[in-house]
Amino acid sequence: MYKFGGSPWYAADNLSSKSFICWNCNNQVASSKGYKTFDEQFLKRVYICPHCAAPNIYDVEGKTPISSLPGKEIKKLPENIQNVYDEVRKCMQTNSFTGAVMLMRKIIMNIAVHEGAEENKSFVYYVNYLCDNGIVHKKSKKKADSIRDLGNDANHEIENRTQEEAQNCLGFIELLLMANYEFADEEEAEE
Numbered sequence: 197m198y199k200f201g202g203s204p205w206y207a208a209d210n211l212s213s214k215s216f217i218c219w220n221c222n223n224q225v226a227s228s229k230g231y232k233t234f235d236e237q238f239l240k241r242v243y244i245c246p247h248c249a250a251p252n253i254y255d256v257e258g259k260t261p262i263s264s265l266p267g268k269e270i271k272k273l274p275e276n277i278q279n280v281y282d283e284v285r286k287c288m289q290t291n292s293f294t295g296a297v298m299l300m301r302k303i304i305m306n307i308a309v310h311e312g313a314e315e316n317k318s319f320v321y322y323v324n325y326l327c328d329n330g331i332v333h334k335k336s337k338k339k340a341d342s343i344r345d346l347g348n349d350a351n352h353e354i355e356n357r358t359q360e361e362a363q364n365c366l367g368f369i370e371l372l373l374m375a376n377y378e379f380a381d382e383e384e385a386e387e
């Protein structure tokens with residue numbers, strides 16, 4: 197018997213072993229315990245994480261509706277930026293790419309305000325503020341502008357954002373956050 201969230205898993209079957217990163221505990225594990233179905237149109241296997249006992253679901257094509265938490269843990273983030281960054285990662289985890297892109301746009305605004313920009317300004321103002329103050333490297337201004345464009349489209353257009361677009365934005369956001377908070381000099385980080 198395994199337990200997840202206080203609820204037990206009874207009579208788990210022996211499955212072919214599968215290595216995966218658990219969506220719940222984010223550990224690289226391998227499991228051969230779980231449940232299977234023989235219905236080829238729906239769920240195929242539920243592997244029980246041996247570390248936290250969370251169910252990890254895989255369909256007939258080996259795809260999962262909830263992946264491991266993407267992105268990196270970034271240290272020393274201001275609380276409001278940390279909260280939005282955590283939301284971005286959870287959106288990416290559940291394949292909510294349009295929501296993730298919209299939130300990454302919000303992170304850029306939050307960084308600018310945290311670094312001294314005035315509130316209630318346009319997004320262009322925030323990108324320029326970050327570039328003018330060396331928070332976004334001058335060679336990365338186009339990347340910050342691309343998040344603005346994608347975020348605007350996500351807010352105002354019917355078309356959804358893709359996984360590739362969201363991953364590209366996340367890569368830029370992670371570098372921006374690590375350079376300005378995690379790797380910042382101690383006296384800079386305290387200001």
